Amino acid sequence: MxxxxxxxxxxxxxxxxxxxxxxxxxxxxxxxxxxxxxxxxxxxxxxxxxxxxxxxxxxxxxxxxxxxxxxxxxxxxxxxxxxxxxxxxxxxxxxxxxxxxxxxxxxxxxxxxxxxxIGTALVQFQLSDPDPDRRRSALEAISRRPEAAQLAPLRASLEGETDPALLARKQQLVSFLSAQFAETTDERVAAISSLSKDTSVEARSVLNRILSTREGVAAELPDANIARITDASADPDTFYGVLTAEGLAPPVVTDAEIRTALEQNVAGGSSGGVPVARLNDPEIRQTAYAQLAADGLVPPLVTIADRDAALAAHVFFDAYDEKDPAVTAAAEEALASVTQRVAWEQAADLGLDALSLASIYFLAAIGLAITFGVMGVINMAHGEFIMMGAYTGYVVQLFVPDYTLSIIIALPLAFAITFGAGVTMERLVIRHLYHRPLETLLATFGISIALQQLAKNIFGTQARPLTSPAWLDGAWVMSDVIQISYIRIAIFVLALLFLALILFILKRTRLGLEVRAVTQNPGMAASMGISPDRINMLTFGLGSGIAGIAGVAIGLYAKVTSEMGADYIVQSFMTVVVGGVGNVWGTLAGASMIGFLQKGIEWLNPSNTLAAQTYMILFIILFIQFRPRGIVALKGRAAAD
Known part of the structure; x- marks a missing residue:
């Protein structure tokens, strides 16, 4: 009651x-x-x-x-x-x-x-909930399972939304839902047009859903929203199979089925009116089978002419699931615009990756450019100075848990340690091997192996973490296509700072003046009171110190192991040689060329990075044949050597 x-x-x-x-x-x-x-x-x-x-x-x-x-x-x-x-x-x-x-x-x-x-009804309440997390959850639920009933409450919730990020997300979802479920064609077309500049995966998914098609075949083109008509003559056997699957044509009788049918209908030494002895000929077998089909004993034989006639009597088409042609036309236009934008954004994203890789190569090679260019020393241990810098950053973080402060401390400390190591190496080994490049190469290669083993003995073979500060976590996301990690941006900025610092030292300081003098004419520099021996020592120390700082930066991005230097020594030498020995601008040009070239080859062959590096080396070999002094040639002793 x-x-x-x-x-x-x-x-x-x-x-x-x-x-x-x-x-x-x-x-x-x-x-x-x-x-x-x-x-x-x-x-x-x-x-x-x-x-x-x-x-x-x-x-x-x-x-x-x-x-x-x-x-x-x-x-x-x-x-x-x-x-x-x-x-x-x-x-x-x-x-x-x-x-x-x-x-x-x-x-x-x-x-x-x-x-x-129930969840759809609940979303109406959650969209205006005071808790932003609940509103965000409601929007995620809508994006996972969009329905027409969600459009009205979503629109109604726009007016009271105070969070800018949630408001933007709601407006985006309103466009997505309107494009699919709005009541009038004009509303849907307007919403679809607004998606022509949205390169997000969701927007492309919405447009693709609107443009979804189904395959069809009929005797005449039906009254439907036709996407395209397919030419059956391109693959007649496949399209005839479609006709037989739809029950619009008899199936093709294979040669094995013909043989079986003839064997089953042998009577009085013949089958289909043809003696059994003559059934070895394929054409005679078809004639005999046709007679059996005429007698109603077997299914009819489908000839090439029958197949072509059946295909000509039918039309094969793809029809849009969306029945409104104006909507699909707008979606086609919007998707074409989005596809073009995505292509440009992919090119921009590839360019950013290449620029980031170039900055890493520049950091790794700039110290080598100074020592190799000024002194003519082939230092195979340069990679180990990078490794020493990375391990310096790791050790500092063991004692300074604040990652930002630890990086600030590690950068000058890595320079000091590797500067000292470089000066020591130059005084004990390199100074005795000037103008003997082969012996210098062998000596520095031996030092490289020794430093790697020393690092293994101290730190072990396991990769050690060099943790970046929290403000370098994540990535700068410009769109669903273009994004770059903050660490890569920091390395790029550091590379620019190094470029400015080295240019300042070489162009505006007495040390830079003396280095340039020794580089271009050591005999004349010595007659002017400049000690080439002292300049060589300081130059080698400076190049080694810069490698140490580069090691800290690279360690934030790559693994820190005893072999990490070997990963960059080849690219560093290529960068210096391609750019122009002993020239800062040449090193920058060489790093840019190699970085962009490697990323371009990887884009063409993404499944095989080893092949990409091989092609890059071959290209560089050819490049050196035509320009042996590099992109920016240097005059003086380095050029003569």
Whole structure:
């Protein structure tokens, strides 16, 4: 009787404004639907719940979808959760909790389809929830499963949205839903046109869904939104197979099937009116089979002419699932625009990757450019100075847990350590081997092996972490296509700082003046009171110190191991030789050329990076044949050598 009176009151408008505390009354009106919900009929209940405006509704929908709604022995609906052998029940209106036994209580278990419908209704409340995380969750739910019913509440939530990021996301989703589900063609076309500048994966997915097609075949072109008509003559056997699969033409009889049919219809030493002895000829077998088909004993034989005639009598087409031609035309135009933009953005992203790689090569090679260019020393241990710098950063972080401060300390410390190591190496070994390049190469190669083994003995063979500060985590995302990590940006900025610093030292300081003098004419420089021996020592130390700083920067991006220097020594020499020995601008040009060339080859052959490096080396060999002094040739001693 209670449910009957409530239903009469509800239908007669006696409850035009349902007040807080009356959710149970609405549930009782639809008690059967709550207890045994059906996807087809649950909409009426959900509409009444949404229209009520009760603050308890969102919580009820969440609990209902989570299967936490129970029906009490007296018929009321409550929230319940197992509590030992009993239940902890809460009133759906007041939330008042109490304990009860499970006897007489029945759990409501809506199926997956009903839960999806409930989730759609729940989104309407979550879109305007005071909690930004709940609003964000609602938007994620919409993006995962877009439906036409979500468009209206999503539009309504725009006005009250205070978070700029969530507002932008809502506007984007409104465009996506409008493009697919808006009521009028003009609205859909306008929404689709707005997506022509959106290169996100979601936007492209929306356009592709609108342009989804189905294959079809018919005697005449149907009245549908046709995407394209296919020429069956390009592959007649495949398209005839489509006809037979659709039951529009008899299947092709294979030679094996012809043989079997003839064997099964042998009578009196012949089959199909042809003696068995003559059935070795394929054409005669077809003639005999045709006679059996004429007698109705076997399926008809499909000849080439029959196949071509059947194909000519039918039209093969792809039809859009979307029936409105104006919508698909707008989607085609928008997708073409997006595809073009994506291509440009991919080129820009490839350029950023190449620029980042070039900055890494520049950092690794600039120290070698100074020592090799000024002194003519082939230093095979240059990579190990990079490794020493990286390990210096690792050790500093062991004692300074603040990663930002540790990097600030590690950079000058790495320079000091590798500068000292470079000076020591020059004084003990290199100074005795000037103008003996082969012996210098062998000596420095031996030092390289010794330094690697020393690093293994101290730090082990396992890669050590050189952690970047938190503000370098993540990437700068300009679009779904263009993004670059903050570490790569930091390395690029560091490379620019080094370029400016080295140019300042070489052009504006006395040391730079003396280095340039010794580089171009050591004899004249010595007659002017400059000590070439001292300049060589300082130059080698400077180049080694710069390698140490480069090691700290590279260690933030790459693994720190005893062999890490070997990963960069070959590229460093190529950078110096291609750019021009002993020239800062040449090193920059060489790093840029190698970085862009390597990324370009990797883009053409992304599955094989080793092949990309091989092609790059071959290209560089050819380049040196035509320009042996590099991109920026240097005059003086280095050029003569």
């Amino acid at each position: 209670r449910r009957f009176l409530l239903a009469i009151a509800f239908l007669c408008g006696a409850l035009p404004q349902v007040q807080a505390g009356e959710l149970q009354d609405i549930l009782q009106i639809h008690a059967d639907e709550v207890a045994k919900p059906s996807r087809r009929s649950v909409g009426v209940l959900l509409d009444d719940l949404v229209a009520s405006g009760l603050p308890q509704v969102p919580a009820f929908l969440e609990e209902w979808a989570a299967k936490n709604v129970w029906r009490a022995p007296d018929g009321d609906f409550v929230f319940g959760s197992p509590d030992g052998d009993g239940l902890e029940v809460r009133d759906v209106d007041t939330g008042q909790a109490s304990s009860a036994g499970k006897e007489g209580y029945s759990q409501i278990k809506p199926n997956g389809g009903v839960r999806r419908v």
